[in-house]
Amino acid sequence: MRGIKGILFDKDGTLIDFQATWFAIGDLLALQAAGGDRASADALLEVAGYDFERKCFKADSVFAAGTNEDIVALWYPQVDAQTRQAMTAGFNHFTAEQGAAQSVALPGSKDAIARLHAGGFRLGVAxxxxxxxxxxxxxxxxxxxxxxxxxxxxxxxxxKPSPDAIYAFADLTGLKPSEIAMVGDNRHDLEMARAGGAGLAIGVLSGTGTRETLAPLADVILGSIADLPELLARG
Structure with a gap:
């Protein structure tokens, strides 16, 4: 932990409750893609990673870890590149507005952010x-x-999992990648940390990832970012 001066957080499942924030939004988008057919919409959600038996999105699935561009490509494979680009822009606008409006902070996350900021850490989101x-x-x-x-x-x-955001954050803050911790709930967060030479790869169990999926890549696994200030204080 010694030498960490900056922290990059994943957003969904790390700062906010993934299931509480995103299922209703994903369901609405799937119904739209299915032309209002419930069974077809459920099939689209399933292929994107929703586990109806467990009522949650699977770790590292397209919906849990992919981009809006990935979801459009998965659900609308028949459209041409220009149409796909326009649809992705529409997804970006809709999810930005609705994701913010319906965002549910994970317990203790806002307090942890305030404590880390007060402690002098540079903070970013990837x-x-x-x-x-x-x-x-x-x-x-x-x-x-x-x-x-x-x-x-x-x-x-x-x-993600490319390290571009780590390099951008390092350039912005003047920190070295080795002075930055990456925190996330999916493997692609930790793969980015490794690829970018981050000083610490921290997995959290507050999202879709599990101890089994995160352990091979994580330096540390926490229940949530509520435990992060105490962890970094040890350094």
Whole structure:
């Protein structure tokens, strides 16, 4: 933990409750893609990673870890590239507005962010949601002023698990990647940490990932970011 000066957080499942925030939004989008047919919409949700038996999204699934572009490509494979680009822009706008409006902060997350900010850590968000969605969510949670930057999949050349957001955050803050901790609930968060030379890869169990999926890549696994200030205080 010694030497960590900056923290990049994943958003969904790390800062906000993934299931509580996103199922209703995903269901609405799936119904639209299915032309209102309930059975077809359920099939689209399932292929995107929703486990109807457990009533949650699977770890590292397209919906849990992918971008809006990935979801459009999965649900609308028949459309041409231009149409897909326009549909992705529509998804970005809709999910940014609705994701922020319906965002549910994970217990203890806002207090942890305030403590880390007060402790002098530089804070950022790296998400495979859109940049607009990330910024609007931080505003809705009332914590935007404590963050230096938010990087969505559309803010960098290559989204997670590529390390672009780590490098962008390092350039912005003047920190070395080895001085940055990456915190997330899916493997792609930790893969980005490894690819970018982050000083610490922290998995959290507050989202769709499990101890089994995170352990091979994580330096530390926490229940949630509520435990993060205490962890970093040990350094």
């Amino acid at each position: 998400t495979n949601d859109s940049t607009s969605g990330a910024e609007k969510t931080l505003l809705a949670l009332g914590v935007a002023q404590m963050f230096d930057a938010a990087y969505g999949y559309d803010a960098v050349a290559n989204p």
